[in-house]
Amino acid sequence: MSWWQSALSAADLLGLFAHFLVLSLLAIGGAITTAPDMHRYVVAEHQWISDAQFIASIAIAQAAPGPNVLFVAVIGWNVAGPLGALATMAGTLLPSTALTLLVSRWGAQRRETRGVRAFTTGLTPLTIGLLVATGWLLARPYVTGGTHALGAIALVAGAIAGMLRTKLSPMWLVAVGALVGALGWV
Amino acid sequence: MSAAAGEGETAARPASAADLFFTFNRLALQGFGGVLAVAQRELVERKQWLSRAQFVEMLALSQVLPGPNVVNLALMLGDRFFGLRGAIAALGGMLLVPLFIVIALTAAYAEFSRLAVVAGALRGMGLVAAGLIIATAIRLMSTLGSNRLGPALAATFAGLTFVTIALLRWPLVWVVAGLGSVAVAVAWRRLR
Numbered sequence: 545m546s547w548w549q550s551a552l553s554a555a556d557l558l559g560l561f562a563h564f565l566v567l568s569l570l571a572i573g574g575a576i577t578t579a580p581d582m583h584r585y586v587v588a589e590h591q592w593i594s595d596a597q598f599i600a601s602i603a604i605a606q607a608a609p610g611p612n613v614l615f616v617a618v619i620g621w622n623v624a625g626p627l628g629a630l631a632t633m634a635g636t637l638l639p640s641t642a643l644t645l646l647v648s649r650w651g652a653q654r655r656e657t658r659g660v661r662a663f664t665t666g667l668t669p670l671t672i673g674l675l676v677a678t679g680w681l682l683a684r685p686y687v688t689g690g691t692h693a694l695g696a697i698a699l700v701a702g703a704i705a706g707m708l709r710t711k712l713s714p715m716w717l718v719a720v721g722a723l724v725g726a727l728g729w730v
Numbered sequence: 731m732s733a734a735a736g737e738g739e740t741a742a743r744p745a746s747a748a749d750l751f752f753t754f755n756r757l758a759l760q761g762f763g764g765v766l767a768v769a770q771r772e773l774v775e776r777k778q779w780l781s782r783a784q785f786v787e788m789l790a791l792s793q794v795l796p797g798p799n800v801v802n803l804a805l806m807l808g809d810r811f812f813g814l815r816g817a818i819a820a821l822g823g824m825l826l827v828p829l830f831i832v833i834a835l836t837a838a839y840a841e842f843s844r845l846a847v848v849a850g851a852l853r854g855m856g857l858v859a860a861g862l863i864i865a866t867a868i869r870l871m872s873t874l875g876s877n878r879l880g881p882a883l884a885a886t887f888a889g890l891t892f893v894t895i896a897l898l899r900w901p902l903v904w905v906v907a908g909l910g911s912v913a914v915a916v917a918w919r920r921l922r
Binding site for chain 1: 758759760761762765791792793794795796797798799800801802805806809810814817821824825827828829831832833835836839840843846847848849850851852853854855856857858859860861862863864865866867868869870871873874877878879884885886887888889890891892895896899901902903905906909910913914915916917918920921922
């Protein structure tokens with residue numbers, strides 16, 4: 545298979561696009577909160593990519609410069625090459641972009657109304673639950689089994705502490721992770 | 731904290747849509763592990779296109795809206811100065827070059843993933859990514875104390891979200907439509 549050819553049929557590509565289209569509107573608190581559902585769709589349900597490939601997609605996007613939402617393009621690329629990346633990125637960006645432009649023109653001044661406040665108050669706990677779920681999903685294959693489970697747990701805990709207790713840029717924490725991993729400790 | 735960076739009108743505005751494109755391109759390329767902190771420094775402190783108050787307000791709105799926060803922020807800022815053209819310029823500046831970089835890294839990874847060192851490094855980076863995301867969640871948990879749902883109920887909603895999504899693997903659309911609607915309805919009742 546050449547790099548530009550898609551591993552998926554047109555119908556599957558459309559399904560991928562449609563799924564990310566829906567997720568775009570459910571991305572409360574950022575695109576990363578929909579990662580568990582992307583995983584459910586492309587790994588668990590369709591088995592287009594492996595657990596390790598999914599996690600590597602997010603790791604690569606976090607390590608590279610630019611907004612973290614690009615992990616969506618990497619997942620699409622790993623599933624079906626350039627067309628896959630196009631499907632997932634367009635699906636993720638189109639609905640939220642249209643909505644953002646509409647709402648910001650409609651007026652930021654309605655931010656303090658009861659409806660908007662009820663929306664944020666009610667959904668904040670869900671956002672937090674989704675973030676923990678995303679972290680769990682990324683760490684699960686390595687912390688619940690494998691030969692280096694203890695090292696993996698220590699690395700996750702170290703990253704949490706480094707982020708909360710120091711002012712280190714996340715970039716350095718990711719670099720430490722790469723080093724520890726390359727040495728075969730996790 | 732000078733008065734210029736506080737409330738009210740800002741001193742500067744982007745010269746053109748191209749200015750928006752290159753500014754967002756530069757700030758995106760500086761953003762390893764997320765762009766938000768760099769965006770604040772560039773847009774408020776350096777370029778002074780937004781006052782601090784305007785930045786926070788725009789950020790709050792972009793967080794209420796679905797979709798990636800910094801992308802929403804870029805869209806709103808571009809739209810504010812140059813309409814749709816500005817929004818597209820800011821969005822393109824933010825995404826285009828980083829997209830090529832990340833795809834190049836992905837292609838390289840696919841080529842070298844059979845090497846134990848590369849696979850190990852990615853495994854380590856994935857675990858750190860997990861830690862960074864959980865740390866973000868822990869930081870946000872402090873806001874649950876002042877959540878108008880009450881700390882206990884807010885924590886219950888967060889816990890149920892984790893269980894249904896991470897352990898039971900329910901589709902997100904059910905969880906947001908079901909649990910999310912209940913949470914918003916309760917918040918609505920308590921916010922009078």
